[in-house]
Amino acid sequence: MQHYLDPRTSQTWTLDAPRWCGDARQPLLLTGRAGIAPADIVTAERSIWRYAAAFPWMPKAPISMGEGRTPLIERAIPGGTALLKCEWFMPTGSFKDRGASVMLSLLRDQGVTSVLEDSSGNGGAAVSAYAAAGGMAATIFVPASTSPAKTVQSRAAGAAIELIPGSRQDCADAALAKSAEIFYASHNWHPFFLEGTKTLAYELWEDLGFAAPDHVIVPCGAGSNVLGCWLGFGELKRAKQIARLPRIWAAQPAHCGPIARAALGLPAQDARPTIAEGTAIAQPLRLPECLHALEESEGGAVLLEEEEIAAASLSLARSGVYVEPTCAQAAAAFGKLREAGKIGAAETAVVVLTGTGLKSTPRYAEMLGVAL
Numbered sequence: 001m002q003h004y005l006d007p008r009t010s011q012t013w014t015l016d017a018p019r020w021c022g023d024a025r026q027p028l029l030l031t032g033r034a035g036i037a038p039a040d041i042v043t044a045e046r047s048i049w050r051y052a053a054a055f056p057w058m059p060k061a062p063i064s065m066g067e068g069r070t071p072l073i074e075r076a077i078p079g080g081t082a083l084l085k086c087e088w089f090m091p092t093g094s095f096k097d098r099g100a101s102v103m104l105s106l107l108r109d110q111g112v113t114s115v116l117e118d119s120s121g122n123g124g125a126a127v128s129a130y131a132a133a134g135g136m137a138a139t140i141f142v143p144a145s146t147s148p149a150k151t152v153q154s155r156a157a158g159a160a161i162e163l164i165p166g167s168r169q170d171c172a173d174a175a176l177a178k179s180a181e182i183f184y185a186s187h188n189w190h191p192f193f194l195e196g197t198k199t200l201a202y203e204l205w206e207d208l209g210f211a212a213p214d215h216v217i218v219p220c221g222a223g224s225n226v227l228g229c230w231l232g233f234g235e236l237k238r239a240k241q242i243a244r245l246p247r248i249w250a251a252q253p254a255h256c257g258p259i260a261r262a263a264l265g266l267p268a269q270d271a272r273p274t275i276a277e278g279t280a281i282a283q284p285l286r287l288p289e290c291l292h293a294l295e296e297s298e299g300g301a302v303l304l305e306e307e308e309i310a311a312a313s314l315s316l317a318r319s320g321v322y323v324e325p326t327c328a329q330a331a332a333a334f335g336k337l338r339e340a341g342k343i344g345a346a347e348t349a350v351v352v353l354t355g356t357g358l359k360s361t362p363r364y365a366e367m368l369g370v371a372l
Contacts, residue, residue, distance in 0.1 A: 002056040004028045004191060007289055015056065018110045018183055020190045025176075027285045028191045029227075030056060035235030036202075038210055048098055048199040054235060055195055059105040063134035067097035068199055072207045072350070078315055079335030082349045083213070085204065088323060088356035092153065095197070095354040096126035099187055099224065102196035104130045107185060113137065115185035118164075118175035120146040121278055122355055123187040128159035131185075139182055141175045143168055147362070169283065188222045188285055194231060197224045201232025204350060205242065212242040214347035215299070217334050219327045219354055220250035220259055221279035223290035230293035246350075247299035250290070251333035253309060256280040259290050260301035275363055276309050278326030278355065300342075302333035310367050313357075317364070322357035325367075330354075 003012035006022045007029050013019060015030075022028055033056065040053040048068035052058055070089040074081060087095035104127070107115065113136055117127040120142040131138035140154050144163040151161050164171040175184060187193045205212060212233055218225040229248050236242045252260035255274035258281070261267070271282040284290065294300055304312075312332035313325040330351045337343045357364065365372050 002033060003031045005031045018107060018112050020179070020184050020186060027189060029194065029289070030191050032238070033235060035232070035237075035239035035241060037239065037241060038206075041206065048101060048196065048203075051199050051202045054198070054202060054232075055102065057106065057109075059109045062101065062105045063108065063130050064101055064105075065091040065097070065130070065133055067091055067101050068203060070203070072204070075319065075321070077319070077331050077334065077351070078312070079338035080343075080345060082331070082334050082351045084321065085200070085350050085352045087200075087327075087352060087354045092122070092125045092129045093356040093359060094122035094126065095200070095225065095352070096122045096187060097130070098199050098228075099193035099196035100126035100130040103185060103187075103190050103192040104134050104136065106192045107183065108134050108136060112183045112185075114139070114182050116141070116175060116178055116182040117185055117187065118142070118171050119187065120150050122359070124151070124159070125153040125157075127185060127187065128154035128157035131159070132157045141171050141178070143171045149362075187224065194224060194227050197228025198232035198235070199228075200225065200352070201229045201236065205233070205236055208348070210241065212236070212244070213246045213350045215247045215249060215337070215343050215349040216352065217249040217251060217330045217337070217349065218352045219276070219279050219330045220252050220290070220301070221281040222284045223250070223259055223286055223293075225352060225354070226250050226259075226290050226293050227286060230297060233297075245297040248294055248297040249299045249333060249337060250294060250301040251330045252279055252301060252303055253329060254303040254305050256282055257301075257303045258282060259284055259287060260303045262287060263291055263294050263301035264303070274309075275306055275313075275367075276304070276326045276329050278324060279329070302336050304329045304332050304336075308332045313364070314367060317357065321353070323353045324355040324357055324360045325363055326360075327352070327354040
C-alpha cells in the first residue's frame, strides 16, 4: 500500500485523507512502486487513464477530457533531428492537464468540493477547467499586476479570480494563508499532480515501441516534468520494462534558473523578467528532489539567454510549430546540448513542448515588432 512520503525525512502518511503537504508544511511525494507492463495498458482509453494501473488508486469516476496521447513528431530543428512531444494538444492547451486530471479526481473522491490554486498561467487554467468538469468550485489567486487576458480562460471556466497585491511570492503566501479555509490544490505542492505528469514518461515509452529515449529535454520552472519523467521512467525501470533511465535535461532561462544554476554549480542570482515566463519560478519547492532526479538520470541542465529563447520560438513557428517561448527554450537547449557533444547524432532525443503559442500572442507580437 502506498503512502504520502516526505522524501527528506522518510516520514509517511496514509492516503485516506486529503493532504497537500506534511505536518511541518514540507512538500511530499508518494512512496515508490513498480511500474506496469504493456498488457496493463487500457488500450481502448484515449487519455492518460489508459495507464491507470500505474496510479496508487483508481477513482470512482476520473475527471477526464481526453488529456494525453499527444503527438510525437520527428523534426529537423537547429542542432539536428529531434522528436517533438506536442503537449499543447490538451483540452486547456498545456501539459498541466495531466496533473490536474489526476489530482482533482483524487480530491473529489476524498470529498473535496472546493479548491484553491495560485497561478496566473497554465496551472490556473487547468485547475479551473478540470474543477468545472468535475462539478467542483475553484478559486484562483493571481498577482494584481497580471494581464487581464491571462485570466480569461479561468474566468470562462467559472473560477473565482482573486487579485493579490504584490509579487508572485506574495500571491503564493496569500494562498498558503487561505489554505486554512479552502483546500489548496496547488500544482506545485500536491503530490498527485506529479502522478499525472509521470504519465508523460509512460506515454513516451509506449510511443517508442515500449522503449525509453536516450534523452528527454524539458522546460523547467518548479520541476514537475523533471520529476514526472524521473518518477515514471523510474517505475518502468523497477518493473524491468526499460534497462535505464533516459538522461533528463532541465532547460531554464538565465534570467530565472535556480534549478539549472544549482545543477551547474553556479551561484544563485536574483530573478529578472524573462520571456519564458511560465518557468520563472524563483524559489522552487522541490529543488533537492529535482537535483536528485537530474543526477540519477545522468542528465543535467541548460541555461538560456533571452535571445536564444526568442530565436528558438521563431524558428519553431517558422516550421509550423507554434508554442510558448517558455517551452521553446527546450528546443534551444537541444541545440546547445548537441553542440556540446552531450547528445549524439544517433541518439534518440525528445524535446517536450508544453504549451500552445496561442497563449503567448503578446510575446510574439513583441518579438515580431507587431502592434496589437
